[in-house]
Amino acid sequence: MIIVTYRIETAGSIEAMAEKIASDQSTGTFVPVPGETQELKQRVAARVLSIRWLTDAERPSWPEETGRGPIRRADVEIGFPLEAVGTDLSALMTIAVGGIFSIKGFTGLRVVDLKLPEAFRGVYPGPQFGLAGSRRLTGVEGRPIIGTIVKPALGLRPHETAELVGELISSGVDFIKDDEKLMSPAYSPLKERVAAIMPKILDHEQKTGKKVMYAFGISHTDPDEMMRNHDLVLQAGGNCAVININSIGMGAMAFLRKRSGLVLHAHRNGWDVLTRHPGIGLDFRVWQQFWRLLGVDQFQINGIGVKYWEPDDSFVRSFEAVTTPLFEESDCALPVAGSGQWGGQAPETYRRTGRTTDLLYLCGGGIVSHPGGPAAGVRAVTQAWEAAVADIPLETYARDHPELAASLQKFGGKGE
Amino acid sequence: MIIVTYRIETAGSIEAMAEKIASDQSTGTFVPVPGETQELKQRVAARVLSIRWLTDAERPSWPEETGRGPIRRADVEIGFPLEAVGTDLSALMTIAVGGIFSIKGFTGLRVVDLKLPEAFRGVYPGPQFGLAGSRRLTGVEGRPIIGTIVKPALGLRPHETAELVGELISSGVDFIKDDEKLMSPAYSPLKERVAAIMPKILDHEQKTGKKVMYAFGISHTDPDEMMRNHDLVLQAGGNCAVININSIGMGAMAFLRKRSGLVLHAHRNGWDVLTRHPGIGLDFRVWQQFWRLLGVDQFQINGIGVKYWEPDDSFVRSFEAVTTPLFEESDCALPVAGSGQWGGQAPETYRRTGRTTDLLYLCGGGIVSHPGGPAAGVRAVTQAWEAAVADIPLETYARDHPELAASLQKFGGKGE
Numbered sequence: 001m002i003i004v005t006y007r008i009e010t011a012g013s014i015e016a017m018a019e020k021i022a023s024d025q026s027t028g029t030f031v032p033v034p035g036e037t038q039e040l041k042q043r044v045a046a047r048v049l050s051i052r053w054l055t056d057a058e059r060p061s062w063p064e065e066t067g068r069g070p071i072r073r074a075d076v077e078i079g080f081p082l083e084a085v086g087t088d089l090s091a092l093m094t095i096a097v098g099g100i101f102s103i104k105g106f107t108g109l110r111v112v113d114l115k116l117p118e119a120f121r122g123v124y125p126g127p128q129f130g131l132a133g134s135r136r137l138t139g140v141e142g143r144p145i146i147g148t149i150v151k152p153a154l155g156l157r158p159h160e161t162a163e164l165v166g167e168l169i170s171s172g173v174d175f176i177k178d179d180e181k182l183m184s185p186a187y188s189p190l191k192e193r194v195a196a197i198m199p200k201i202l203d204h205e206q207k208t209g210k211k212v213m214y215a216f217g218i219s220h221t222d223p224d225e226m227m228r229n230h231d232l233v234l235q236a237g238g239n240c241a242v243i244n245i246n247s248i249g250m251g252a253m254a255f256l257r258k259r260s261g262l263v264l265h266a267h268r269n270g271w272d273v274l275t276r277h278p279g280i281g282l283d284f285r286v287w288q289q290f291w292r293l294l295g296v297d298q299f300q301i302n303g304i305g306v307k308y309w310e311p312d313d314s315f316v317r318s319f320e321a322v323t324t325p326l327f328e329e330s331d332c333a334l335p336v337a338g339s340g341q342w343g344g345q346a347p348e349t350y351r352r353t354g355r356t357t358d359l360l361y362l363c364g365g366g367i368v369s370h371p372g373g374p375a376a377g378v379r380a381v382t383q384a385w386e387a388a389v390a391d392i393p394l395e396t397y398a399r400d401h402p403e404l405a406a407s408l409q410k411f412g413g414k415g416e
Numbered sequence: 417m418i419i420v421t422y423r424i425e426t427a428g429s430i431e432a433m434a435e436k437i438a439s440d441q442s443t444g445t446f447v448p449v450p451g452e453t454q455e456l457k458q459r460v461a462a463r464v465l466s467i468r469w470l471t472d473a474e475r476p477s478w479p480e481e482t483g484r485g486p487i488r489r490a491d492v493e494i495g496f497p498l499e500a501v502g503t504d505l506s507a508l509m510t511i512a513v514g515g516i517f518s519i520k521g522f523t524g525l526r527v528v529d530l531k532l533p534e535a536f537r538g539v540y541p542g543p544q545f546g547l548a549g550s551r552r553l554t555g556v557e558g559r560p561i562i563g564t565i566v567k568p569a570l571g572l573r574p575h576e577t578a579e580l581v582g583e584l585i586s587s588g589v590d591f592i593k594d595d596e597k598l599m600s601p602a603y604s605p606l607k608e609r610v611a612a613i614m615p616k617i618l619d620h621e622q623k624t625g626k627k628v629m630y631a632f633g634i635s636h637t638d639p640d641e642m643m644r645n646h647d648l649v650l651q652a653g654g655n656c657a658v659i660n661i662n663s664i665g666m667g668a669m670a671f672l673r674k675r676s677g678l679v680l681h682a683h684r685n686g687w688d689v690l691t692r693h694p695g696i697g698l699d700f701r702v703w704q705q706f707w708r709l710l711g712v713d714q715f716q717i718n719g720i721g722v723k724y725w726e727p728d729d730s731f732v733r734s735f736e737a738v739t740t741p742l743f744e745e746s747d748c749a750l751p752v753a754g755s756g757q758w759g760g761q762a763p764e765t766y767r768r769t770g771r772t773t774d775l776l777y778l779c780g781g782g783i784v785s786h787p788g789g790p791a792a793g794v795r796a797v798t799q800a801w802e803a804a805v806a807d808i809p810l811e812t813y814a815r816d817h818p819e820l821a822a823s824l825q826k827f828g829g830k831g832e
Binding site for chain 1: 441442443444456457459460461475477478479499500501502504505506507509510511513514515517518519520522568569570571572576596597599600601602603635636637638639640642660662663664665666667668669670671674683685686688689690692693694695696697698710723724725726
């Protein structure tokens with residue numbers, strides 16, 4: 001049985017609305033029809049398993065639905081028989097998630113948990129690389145993988161990008177990525193970008209033994225085209241790609257993963273609209289399960305003190321979500337903390353995510369705009385993580401770590 | 417230039433937030449970085465084109481973002497240079513839609529319009545069948561194509577479904593579909609369902625010359641598997657499929673359309689969460705453009721007096737949206753009015769959608785639960801449309817049309 005928890009908000013009856021989800025999403029219809037027997041219903045009908053009452057809502061999440069009385073809230077567990085849904089994720093999405101938001105009578109509705117049964121074990125490939133593969137390919141152990149982003153987001157020609165990338169490579173950074181908004185526009189076709197950047201990566205590897213992981217933006221609406229992009233990167237010796245998972249969709253992700261030789265770095269743009277209103281949509285812990293089963297290796301989940309709307313608590317919960325096994329350890333994704341990150345957030349990130357260094361720590365301006373240049377920026381971030389792990393305040397550690405000191409001086413108003 | 421209209425809601429400055437979208441979604445970053453020159457910026461930077469002020473909001477759409485002052489609203493047009501985005505729809509989705517909802521400082525944000533430039537003409541295949549193909553394949557002219565749905569939604573074995581379908585075929589209905597929640601579960605594998613149903617469709621065609629269009633649920637997370645489902649239907653002589661477009665995603669839709677020989681009937685489950693809150697998300701008129709370019713032939717858009725949350729006005733706007741050419745007449749989708757429909761909504765549907773009969777009118781219980789059986793149900797719906805087109809009140813027309821009369825008596829509390 002697939003168990004889904006819905007946070008229901010209604011001016012009507014919680015019990016009736018819970019039953020309505022169960023009925024609408026399995027056997028129900030608006031009038032009884034011939035052939036609809038009890039036996040049939042019982043075999044495939046969804047069932048309300050439990051109701052946990054919450055405090056009333058102050059106001060309705062969906063403004064068009066206003067009742068006169070109090071607005072009740074509850075977390076309702078509904079069980080969907082495996083026989084009715086099967087293990088196809090698009091079927092699960094349609095039955096347990098897709099259909100519910102059209103139901104009348106709610107003033108808010110949010111999917112807050114999803115428990116998949118054992119029958120899903122082994123059906124999907126999951127991450128091909130994940131934490132272990134990302135560590136192996138970057139050669140980084142015992143500290144976070146440190147990454148940066150090529151800026152500006154849009155507008156550099158391939159040779160200009162490659163020039164910046166050259167500087168970033170020699171900074172000692174472990175990971176570099178295209179901005180998620182950069183795929184293959186006319187001024188920077190992926191083919192030319194790969195051709196300009198990969199020789200620098202390989203040359204550096206040749207000289208130092210260190211291969212920087214570069215994530216190229218290969219997303220494309222046409223999966224055949226996306227595979228050609230994938231092949232371009234792989235054949236040039238690249239090992240990673242940024243995927244805009246929401247824009248391409250679940251099917252294209254499944255298609256890619258079946259054929260992929262690259263680490264798949266997921267950018268979740270488009271997700272915020274599904275989750276930013278706390279009374280509507282779905283929690284990241286639900287949504288990420290789909291994408292991890294489909295094969296996301298590295299999952300961008302914001303970070304502490306980000307420049308976006310997401311509160312720190314939500315990031316912490318996301319971090320826990322992607323690192324909690326669904327069926328086995330290997331189905332976890334490597335969490336990627338990013339957005340407005342420099343070294344300053346290292347102590348709190350470390351403290352609040354179970355004192356682990358198993359993450360990719362992504363700093364854009366935080367590395368590139370360091371007063372001493374990118375190499376000093378990378379050293380500053382590394383020093384911040386050393387301090388965090390050793391429980392030494394950044395200010396103290398900065399006394400004999402000048403790059404961290406410079407970083408604190410420049411970015412100190414942000415983050416910690 | 418691609419022009420996107422955003423409905424902005426903020427306790428801060430509308431102008432500043434408009435500029436923030438333009439900057440964040442093209443060249444911007446949180447600190448100035450080396451290499452970011454004016455020349456680059458100007459070539460690919462998005463620009464605020466116009467601001468149209470609206471009345472203040474009474475309360476913030478996103479409750480976490482509360483300012484002290486008034487909450488300003490405006491419709492802001494932003495132009496994205498084609499050079500920065502290209503014509504890839506997943507790039508457009510990421511740049512113009514996906515990224516915006518993470519921006520801090522809004523209390524609400526909705527994409528309300530999208531104008532694609534001529535460069536998009538001919539890039540995407542669009543509908544293969546649409547209105548003309550649907551009419552040709554069903555042989556229906558001069559009135560709406562009348563459809564019904566097999567109920568219960570889930571739980572019938574293939575032979576049970578086929579038995580019901582047999583009845584529905586002989587009712588004279590033009591179109592029958594699987595419930596969108598039915599794909600290929602263990603109790604009703606698509607292969608067996610096709611094998612049980614198609615002989616009845618073909619037998620009826622042999623005898624009467626009328627081929628009922630049956631839409632089978634072929635959606636699957638794996639596009640290769642979905643193509644196998646597609647081929648099963650096509651090889652058995654079928655001509656239509658229900659696609660859960662949101663669950664499979666844009667890439668899988670593009671993949672399918674390139675290879676499809678079937679009419680693609682889109683069910684939009686999952687869409688409601690993107691649009692139900694009027695201050696958040698995106699209007700259907702924006703969202704449907706993507707799917708029509710990708711090849712949706714028939715688009716489910718609710719109807720008048722539906723059992724779901726959507727108000728009638730919203731349906732009317734959706735109807736207009738899918739029937740307004742993007743580049744040419746042939747890129748329109750056939751609108752499908754469904755949910756709680758019987759004959760009762762025909763007059764208002766006709767009156768409010770430009771007095772056209774170019775639609776698929778989908779009645780579930782409204783046909784199947786007619787007191788005289790499905791055949792009487794189909795006749796009742798046909799009569800309701802005759803009355804609507806002739807501007808005769810249903811009650812008047814029912815005087816010498818007993819099936820309509822029975823329908824009015826049974827369902828008269830609903831709809832008109």
